């Protein structure tokens with residue numbers, strides 16, 4: 001449950017070393033996940049000690065969505081007519097993701113609409129979401145590829161978090177509870193200090209500077225309708241030309257959620273696996289007859305864009321993109337979703 005706006009008791013300051021102590025204390029009760037640097041890249045990993053946390057990260061290479069919707073998982077196994085729930089789908093302990101970025105938290109709210117709707121609840125996803133608290137970290141250094149402010153987010157957006165931590169840049173952090181669950185985490189620590197007026201002013205300046213760093217602006221308004229009009233346009237003949245069909249853009253995307261179901265047999269036991277799939281792969285729509293309705297990268301690229309900016313909007317009223325920029329950073333041939341959006345507007 002969200003806290004009311006007037007509840008100022010939940011805003012506090014904590015020093016860096018005490019933040020580490022608080023996280024370690026929480027680690028006795030929760031499974032802690034945090035950004036860790038490995039081989040020059042940052043990933044969200046389980047941590048035993050706050051010393052492992054890489055505070056200097058911009059954003060993680062992979063989105064933390066796989067903590068809820070793993071890249072591959074056993075849904076269940078069966079032996080003749082006996083079905084067993086997969087043990088690994090049950091959380092052993094409640095979890096905290098520390099330093100998740102606001103854009104990635106927003107993407108989980110979008111995935112909730114797919115996996116936890118009134119019509120359909122995915123029990124694996126729902127259980128993980130319920131058992132996980134999101135302790136966000138505001139972005140003070142957004143990257144050149146970030147455009148969260150164009151798609152309903154922001155580097156200090158707290159709406160989708162339980163708690164937001166903001167770096168004051170002087171060895172102290174501003175901590176703000178957003179939900180009652182976040183407030184309960186704050187109550188487990190008595191080393192907070194009260195914030196002063198000058199702290200709020202400092203924070204406002206940092207926030208303004210961070211927002212100012214986001215130079216990329218895309219216009220989403222009217223995109224859904226425009227996409228309806230250009231479905232058969234020659235625009236799509238050009239936009240896919242460089243695409244290699246590698247699917248990195250979808251695998252790293254915070255909001256992509258297509259999957260395949262596969263049965264793997266080991267003697268008489270069969271496991272049903274769910275694994276990420278991608279609309280950028282030719283086999284994604286290959287039918288048993290051999291017919292493929294999305295025969296080339298042209299149709300596949302169009303599908304990726306239509307899903308994010310048209311179909312998802314029609315179904316859920318929101319764009320399936322949070323502007324994290326991962327697809328821009330990692331596309332091997334520099335295909336840029338911002339340029340595609342601009343191209344659609346001008347098509």
Ligand code: SF4
Nearest residue numbers: 243244246247249331
């Ligand atoms: S990452 Fe780039 S090359 Fe690879 S499928 Fe996506 S758009 Fe195509």
Ligand code: SF4
Nearest residue numbers: 253321322324325327
């Ligand atoms: S489409 Fe690109 S920028 Fe948008 S959420 Fe996916 S990876 Fe991030």
